[in-house]
Amino acid sequence: MTQIDQPTRPVAAPPKGAGPLAKREARLAWGMLAPTLAAVALVVILPLLAIFWISFKPVELADLRPPEVSVREDVRGKPAEPGDPATLRYRLRNSSQDAPITGVTLRDTLPDGVEITGGLIEGCTVQGRDLFCDFGDWDGGARVRLQIEVVTDQAFFDGPDPRDSAPIVTGEASNILTNFSFTFDNYARIFDSSEFFKVLWVTLFYTIFGTIGALVMGLFAALLLDKSFKGQGILRGLYLFPYVAPVIAVAFAWVLLLDPFSGSINALLIQMGVTEQAINFFGEEPLALIMVTVFEIWRYFPLSFLFILARMQSIDTEMYEAADMDGATPFQQFRYLSLPQLLGILSVLFLLRFIWTFNKFDDIFLLTGGNAGTRTLTVNVYEQAFALSNIGAGAAVAVVIFCCLLLFSVFFFRVVSQEEGL
Amino acid sequence: MRAIYHAYVTGPILGALWGFVIAVTVSIAMSFATGEAFRPSFLLSLLWGAGIGAAAVHSRAVAVLAALAALAAGILGFGPMLSGESVGPLPQLIGHGAMSVFATLGMVSIMAKAPKGALTRHEFEEAVIRFLTGFGYIFFTAIVLIPFYVMVMTSLKSQQALLQNPLDFSIDFSQGWDLFRSYEELFRDHGFGGFLLNSFFISVITVFVTLLFAIPGAYAVARLRFKGQAAFARSILLIYMVPMIVLALPIYIAFSTAGLRNSIFGIVLIYPVTTIPVALYMLQGYFRGLPSEIEEAGLMDGLSRLRVIWKITLPLSLPALASVSLYVFMIAWNEFLLAFMLLDDPSKFTLTRGIASLNSSEIPRQHLMAGSVIATVPIMALFLGLERFMTKGLTAGSVKG
Incomplete structure (x- = not known):
């Protein structure tokens, strides 16, 4: 038995880890994706986080404008000539009825040619011609009237209008959107009402029948146009009209x-x-619910039709010829040849359309405004947030929608990855 | 079940159904065209249809006789379609003539391949399919055309004419240019010229910004290898499914606080983001389909990646770019929700927002319809002109609606 010692030499093997070229490629890829990522993060991810945040907050539409001190200044007493007494009046109030403002101050320059005769209220001082008042902390709905008795002289009438120097007010209010008070009221409110289950049922009815209807109509239309004849192009264009036209029109x-x-x-x-x-x-x-579903079918059958037609035209015609020779009738050919081939696109379309119909807002909003028993989840977001001015409750509904969507999409990717290898 | 496979059973049954379909179709068409009273008679249309069906099975000569009989019966008042007494002789002749001609022609072609006697299952199903095909063409064309027809016709009428007879969509051409007074008023008093420009401007900018972002992104996802590529391709689709109404609330709040509400700039900022995922998804599908060998040849010849994209990939994908642009343009042009929520000032309205502002009880509805026509016509014209790109683009990966 002879053994030949071979010199040890490195075995040729693929390099481990990412080489410099691969690293450069990945860097380039991320560079090219960066703008899109930034934009999507800003407008999709951030708002999604915001909606979760808001859904736990007791926010009303009116709270969007943080409370502030509003001030009005005028001269009372109608001074007509030098020596007349007058009253400088400042009316301040908290613009919010319930949110407090802390550290309210007012600063203004007194007009020319006035001499203060009366006393000042507590917290106010005048140095030269600068008026400064410290009002401390205010509760919601607080109002303060500051009156300064003065005597006018000639300079008052020669000088500019006293209101030309706008008073400067400061004050800090906690913004309901950014503070750390949370509540489950919004969720309790939307789940509690028996209305919620009605809304859910309406949504499901609309989504399921709208999706199936549009698919069946699309399949029918595709079967009609799956042959070449004069005017086929025109009809195909015509049948897409409902989808292409603006929904509002x-x-x-x-x-x-x-x-x-x-x-x-x-x-x-x-x-x-x-x-x-x-x-x-x-x-x-x-009837209204049925009609909005019919509208949904009418508007979206073109889309299913287009996809099904594209798939049909890629089916091999030889198969049908063979089936014809074997004596298969047209309905049998459809049932046993076309349908199995179309099953893939039909299931993908069903899921996608299901999700999209679930998400649909414009159509129902424009047709009925969510009245007459047509309020779906999406319309409910608008209804709660803007019609009832309860932004928090609207956000809570939006969170419910988003969770449903996540659920659907898990299911969707399972089916799609089987169908398309995505 | 066997009994039905006979020409003289199949013919009359399909004939009855066909007769009813045609009677309904012709009465609707005649009512809309003349405003006069036409209505199908359910029972008579079934009977006449069955008769015509049987005649069509027998021979063409008999079918012609049946058609003439149906025409005469129609004018005398017991045909498949009934017309009111006030209807003039010409509309009567046209209406009943169309009724009998279409019923007979249809039945002759439905039963064309069937022999006179017993039918095979194949022949029977063929006849049924021909009937369904005819019905399908009428049905789909009617449901698609009627709303658009009514939209255009309403916009050309006056308030009294509309209330007097809601069925009368005939146009009085003697008014000349006065026909278009609703449009004139919209452009003169409601600023629709400005809306049109705004919509156009916003849509075009949206298309450019979207392409600017989506082309490099789509290329990276389709061609370059990096960690997380597959997950990324999926998350595009996922983002593309997030409903606008969920995002609209925070966007509304953010825009209100940032002072971007009620500005065209704000709209131009937000529209592209809603279209980038769609465009990215469509484009990456197309880029994947391009042969990578050409690009590799370019790389070997010393071009950088970016030059390869610019010099090779983009010229090759011009058709895809065209369809993506069209699709994005359509989305931006038709967008309603954001424009409705974010725009308050009429000088900044887009067309869809402008139409929404016409929806009040004080504004006559022909104005509303004229506004709808103004918004619909440009996108339809664009779409019909470039239909090839559009259908391709739509199927390339967008199921959004």
């Missing part, structure tokens, strides 16, 4: 069309004898 067109008093559809239905009385499509309790 088509929503108002629908509202006018279905108006109970002078809408064309009602006139048509009455003329055809379908109904005796005009129907208030967007104003009656169950």
Whole structure:
């Protein structure tokens, strides 16, 4: 047995870790992504954090403007000639009815040609012609009236208007948005009301039927246009109209069309004898929800149609020829050949559209404003925050929406990664 | 079930359904065109349709006879569609003529491939599919066109005419330019010219800023290797799903405190951020599809990465850039929520915000519709002109709505 000693030499192996080239590439990549990352962080991540923060705060719309001292200055007593007495009056108040302001001070320059005759209230001093007052801490809704009795002389009438020198007021108020008082009231409030479960049910109805409806209609439209004929391009363009037009334009067109008093559809239905009385499509309790769902289907079937059509046109036609030879009927071909091929895009579309319909706000807001039993979660955000001026409660609803969304997207990525290997 | 596979059973059944579809369609069309009373008769339209169906199965000559009979019956008042007594002779002739012609033509082509006697399942299903196809074209075209048609026609009418007969969408051409008075008033009194300019300006800036951010980002995600690339590609999609209404509240607060509310600058700041994720997602899909060999050749020849992007990748992806631009333009043009919340001053309104301001009981609704037409026409024209890019762009990765 012979053994040949081989000189030890380094074995050729891929380098461990990132080489300088890979590092440079990664650096470049992050550099190119940096602007986008910054923008997204600023406008998506930051607001998301903010919405969590606000949802735990008792904030009303009016609190957005922090309390401040407002001051008005005027001259009373109508001095007409030198020697007349007059009163310089400052009226100060806390602009907020309930938030306190600490360390309120006022500083102003007295007008020319006045001599103080009366006493000053406590906390005020005059040095030369500079007036300074320290009012200490104020509760919400506090008002102070400061009156200074004076005698005027000629210089008063020659000089500028006394109100030309604006008084400077200072004072510190704690901003409700930035302080550290928290509350669960907002959540208690939105979960407590039986309304919440109604809102949830309306959202689910709208989302599920809107999504399925748009998919089925899209599939039907795609089947119609999945053959080449003259005018196919025109029809394809036409069928995309509802999606491309501004939502506000088509929503108002629908509202006018279905108006109970002078809408064309009602006139048509009455003329055809379908109904005796005009129907208030967007104003009656169950019907309004059905109508906004129909609108959703109408507006978004083009999108499903486009995606399904694109997938259909990539299916091999030879398969259908073979099936034809084997005697498969058209419905069998659809059921056993087309549908399995379309299942992937249909499920991805279903999930995406589901999420997007869940998130939809504009459509319902414009059609009914959330009235007549059409208030979905998203409309509820607006309703709570702006109609009821309770920003905190609106934020709490928004947090609920965001949590639902996270849940959906976990599910979504599972399906999508199976379908598209994303 | 077997009994249905016979031409003289299938024909009349499909004929009855088809007759009803056509009766409804023609009455709606005639009502909208003339404002006169046309209505389908449910029972009669089924009966006449069945008859025409049977005739179409028999032969073309008999079908023509059936059509003439239906026309005569219609004018005499017992056809598939009924017309009111006040309807003039010409609309009557056109209406009932269209009714019988479309019913017969449709049935002849639905039953074209079916033999007279027993049908195979294949032939039966073919006939059903032809019926469904015809129905589908009518249905989809009607539901898409009617709202837009009503939008345009309402904008051309006067308040009294609208209240007098909400069905009458005929245009009185004798008024000449007066037809467009709603538009004239919008441009003169409501400042729609300014809104149009604002919308255009904001949308164009949004497109440029979006591309500026999205192109390098998309390229990095699609081509360059770095840690967290896959996670990044996913989080783009995730961000793209966050609803605007959730973000709108903090943005409203931030803009209020920063004094950016009620300024075009603020809008231009916020719009691109809503479109960057979409654009990034669409573009990275396209960049992935480009052959990387060309770029590698460029790298070997001594170009830097950035030069490669500028000289090779971008020229190759012009079609994708066009569709992304169009799509972003559409989003910015149609955006409503942010404009509604952030803009208060009429001199800064975008078109969508301007239309929202017309929605009050004091402003006649033809103005509202005229405003809607003004907002819709430019985006439609752009879209129809560049439809190829648009459809491609939409399918390239955007399911946003």
